[in-house]
Amino acid sequence: MQYFMQLLISGLAIGAIYGLIAMGFAVIYKSTGLVNFAQGEMTMITAYIAWTISTTVSGNVFVVALGAILAAVVLGLIIERVVMRPMLGEPVFATVMVTIGLAVILRSSINFIWDAYPHGLDVGFGRSIVRIGPIGVRTGQIAVIVTLLALLAAIWAFFRYSKIGVAMRAVAADDRTALLMGISATRVHALAWAASSVIAGIGGVFFALSYDLSPAMFQLGLKAFPATILGGLDAVLGSGLGGLLIGITENLAGGYLGSGMKEVAGFAMIIVVLMVRPFGIFGERDIERV
Amino acid sequence: MIKYLATASLLLAGAYLSTTPALAADPGITDTEIVIGDVEPLTGPPALLGVAASIGHKIAIAEANAAGGINGRKIKYVLEDDGYVTARTIQGVKKVTDVDKAFALLGISGSGQSIAVMPLLEKAGIPTVIDVAPVKFLWEPPRKNVFVVGQSYEEGIIHLVNYLAEKNPGKKWGLITQDDDYGITVRDGFDTVVKARKLNVVYSGNYKKGQQDFSSDMLQLKESGAEVFLAGGIIGENIAMMKELEKLNIKPVVGIFWPGRVEPVLKLMGPAGDGIYAVDYVEPFAGAAGKAFLEKAKGLLPEAEMKGINRYSMTGYAAAKVLIAAIERCGKQPTWACTITELEKTKNVETGIMAPISFGPGVRFSNQKLQIMQSEFSTLSFKPVN
Structure with missing residues (x-):
């Protein structure tokens, strides 16, 4: 039982990070209909900026968190304004290719702006180990699980009750009708990119707290993407839960079936789930009337 | 003319x-x-x-x-x-x-x-x-x-495993390697010594290149009771493994290979990185x-x-x-x-x-x-x- 619990807790912790990044994917898809293949790279850039703040401005956890959130907002807005908005109305394939190009540029920028060495994000929090009986867990891991759950609740409330949230849902459902209702689609898109950058960036910062920062960190996006497919590409909350499912499945498979199965298990689960529900566990069936 | x-x-x-x-x-x-x-x-x-x-x-x-x-x-x-x-x-x-x-x-x-x-x-x-x-x-x-x-990578691993085997006779061994040509070379070197010295290998893992979370792998290592561990990662992988071992509250004798023997790694590993053995053919920066x-x-x-x-x-x-x-x-x-x-x-x-x-x-x-x-x-x- 202790073995199982340790696997479960570790799975939840890494799954929460996948979940946050997966929610970033879903926010953009839900608002713009676009899959952002630079999500992992945006996550990494925010984490590196947080590290830079911690080493040059202040190591205070609140200063770093505020700085990282602001930086993520700016990053998301810049990408939307400079790179994505000119692509409005262009074929989806071309737009997706732009995000792939953006991913390569952001990935390479790490070596140009920072370096190839791994770095630890030290904000005086997250690295200490809490022992619950024989089970050890880092405070950063507990914090990321709590943060994901809090964000899931906040985002549910945002889409359900706030004007902006309802506007985002309207644009996602039918942008032309939303435009006729006086909703600015470009503003909603900009907001989606900023929100996606912040949510995924939080995941990146927590990853850096629990593990470390390195130019390989963008690969988190490759793990989070299956999570969002599993939860539903248009389901922000579902993507978060998809991340938890992937994390737990990976860890249990790695623990009981062997190291080699760890990477395979999540994808195997996606294949099975998509065969039954092609739009993901929480995704909406795309109905076309003819 | x-x-x-x-x-x-x-x-x-x-x-x-x-x-x-x-x-x-x-x-x-x-x-x-x-x-x-x-x-x-x-x-x-x-x-x-x-x-x-x-x-x-x-x-x-x-x-x-x-x-x-x-x-x-x-x-x-x-x-x-x-x-x-x-x-x-x-x-x-x-x-x-x-x-x-x-x-x-x-x-x-x-x-x-x-x-x-x-x-x-x-x-x-x-x-x-x-x-x-x-x-x-x-x-x-x-x-x-x-x-x-x-x-050669293989000779390096043979040298390291031989050294650790001499220092830790009769102990249980664990190994994890990357799933690429680098990992195969590390494993080949390890297997050479295992065969020659009849080492008792209780854990043998293989991770996918790019893996960043080693919680289940290190938990398996702990459960196997391995006392000497050859961490076949490169940089970030070895850091993640050491942190997991610290979290699991175990401290086996650990050996790493020279691609991961870079000093900044020790800072990231924290106290968990103290006492790790490494093999190399260049001088350490701490020496004259x-x-x-x-x-x-x-x-x-x-x-x-x-x-x-x-x-x-x-x-x-x-x-x-x-x-x-x-x-x-x-x-x-x-x-x-x-x-x-x-x-x-x-x-x-x-x-x-x-x-x-x-x-x-x-x-x-x-x-x-x-x-x-x-x-x-x-x-x-x-x-x-x-």
Whole structure:
């Protein structure tokens, strides 16, 4: 039982990070209909900026968190304004290719702006180990699980009750009708990119707290993407839960079936789930009337 | 008239040959300059080794240029980034040989990349000294123009496992490796000693390249009861493994391999990284030779590049020293043929940072002497243990 619990807790912790990044994917898809293949790279850039703040401005956890959130907002807005908005109305394939190009540029920028060495994000929090009986867990891991759950609740409330949230849902459902209702689609898109950058960036910062920062960190996006497919590409909350499912499945498979199965298990689960529900566990069936 | 024309032609030909002899013979050399090319991963995670190796090359080249160059010719260093992508390594080598007209090559990128460009190097015949990723294929069979400074991965692992086995008789062993050519080499070396010494292996894992979370792997290691653990990761993987072991509250005897023996790793591992054994053929920076190397680099490198130095800077420096010395021995008119002959004659060349380097007729691998080191968290350094 202790073995199982340790696997479960570790799975939840890494799954929460996948979940946050997966929610970033879903926010953009839900608002713009676009899959952002630079999500992992945006996550990494925010984490590196947080590290830079911690080493040059202040190591205070609140200063770093505020700085990282602001930086993520700016990053998301810049990408939307400079790179994505000119692509409005262009074929989806071309737009997706732009995000792939953006991913390569952001990935390479790490070596140009920072370096190839791994770095630890030290904000005086997250690295200490809490022992619950024989089970050890880092405070950063507990914090990321709590943060994901809090964000899931906040985002549910945002889409359900706030004007902006309802506007985002309207644009996602039918942008032309939303435009006729006086909703600015470009503003909603900009907001989606900023929100996606912040949510995924939080995941990146927590990853850096629990593990470390390195130019390989963008690969988190490759793990989070299956999570969002599993939860539903248009389901922000579902993507978060998809991340938890992937994390737990990976860890249990790695623990009981062997190291080699760890990477395979999540994808195997996606294949099975998509065969039954092609739009993901929480995704909406795309109905076309003819 | 015919006699006059013949004499004039001979004089013209003689004049041409005497003014640009080397230019006519081999590319990359003028009266004032010799071009040395290099292709390394300068972006992406492997930039950790590519940037460091290129810094080592730069130190040796700056040192030679400060001393007047190679027999009066300044060395021009042309460096290309391959991003650790084999197709780009091939493009890079073609670019430095065909466009930049390099006279000789250093590097080249990782093991897979070096192997991929081998036919190109052999066909071109350009003198090449490889220093980043020594694997047997690069010197077996020996290629006329390709020399390798270092020690084989397999020998390194055998040396480390033998050492740990002698220090920890009768203990249970665990191993985890990456699922690529690097991991296979590590596993082969490990298996050689396991067979010879009949070691009791209770855990054997294999992770996918790029894996960042090792919680289930290390939990399995704990459950197996392994007392000696060979962590076959490179950089980030080993850090993640050590942190997991700390979380699981176990501290087996741990051995790591030289690609991961870079000092900043110890800071990230924290106290969990104290006492780790490592094998290498270059001197640790904590020793007198390492300190002298850093001191030398300070005078030759811009401040910004100093932070990129690691053990790969030492291997790069040593290889560049050997190449520069060979070209120098060719005198005023160096050629590829002469450089290759002189590289072959390399005998006990001292670099100060590894055992003396030698090649020989048909010997294209320097077969460097190995040493075991142990990490010390309090000083964030590795120190020799024997």
